[in-house]
Amino acid sequence: MMEDISMHVMDIAMNSLAAGAQRLEIAVVESHRHDFLIVRVRDDGRGMDATTLTRVLDQRTTSKQSRKKNIGLGLAMLRQTCEMCGGNFHVRSAPGQGTSVTASMQLSHVDRPPLGDLNSTILALCAANNKVDVQLKYRTDKEAFQFSSRELHQ
């Protein structure tokens, strides 16, 4: 089980990298006023067709051909966390169109995992890839912050 949301983000982002994404956008909106937390991971990777999409939400599915026993819990675990915390979970994807994973939770929900160390997630993603543009958009009721790894190479 993932300890916090930043680890879920890392996990979902790894899927994007495996799908050959060139651009990876992580958006986090934390609203105390409306009592929600939304996390969206969007990429321009190769996407999934409808059959794969229904399968990945099932536990024990992986896109890896080499695995004989199908494992792969990433999306299923995030969905479970969302549903446990009074939120919703959506995956939108089409072949060649990239994938967008949106997870929402009730911010004040007693079971909601902490946001965790989102910085480490971004740092690990940036350090491991200099070809992928990793973007972070973080917004609260009062403040907003943006980061793009593309800026680092200029």
Next chain:
Amino acid sequence: MNLDELKKLKEKAQRHVALREGNKKYRVVVSMGTSGIAAGARDVMTTMLDEIEKRGIDDVEVTITGEIGLVDAEPVVRIEEANGEKTTYANVNAEGARQIVSQHLETGKKVEMLAVGKVKEA
């Protein structure tokens, strides 16, 4: 999570990205599949990056890979040398990560306590 922390992110990312340029003697591959992350692979990786930076080692490239099938041994770190020799470390924690950097990457001496299997000759 606060905004000041996020602002530091830019500087830090800049330094870590700089680590990737040029020819490297060692390539560190951290297994970052679902099981790896759940076992703490991300923090192992950031600890290694920090330690590499602190010690000023510049012939190392740190990268990540997906699930490698050693689920019960996660977090797994593999070190590939320029001559093709590979060493796999299992059950690495923050302390182990620092040890790998200070011994294997800095002085070339393997951390045998954490290594698994036999040394694979190229």
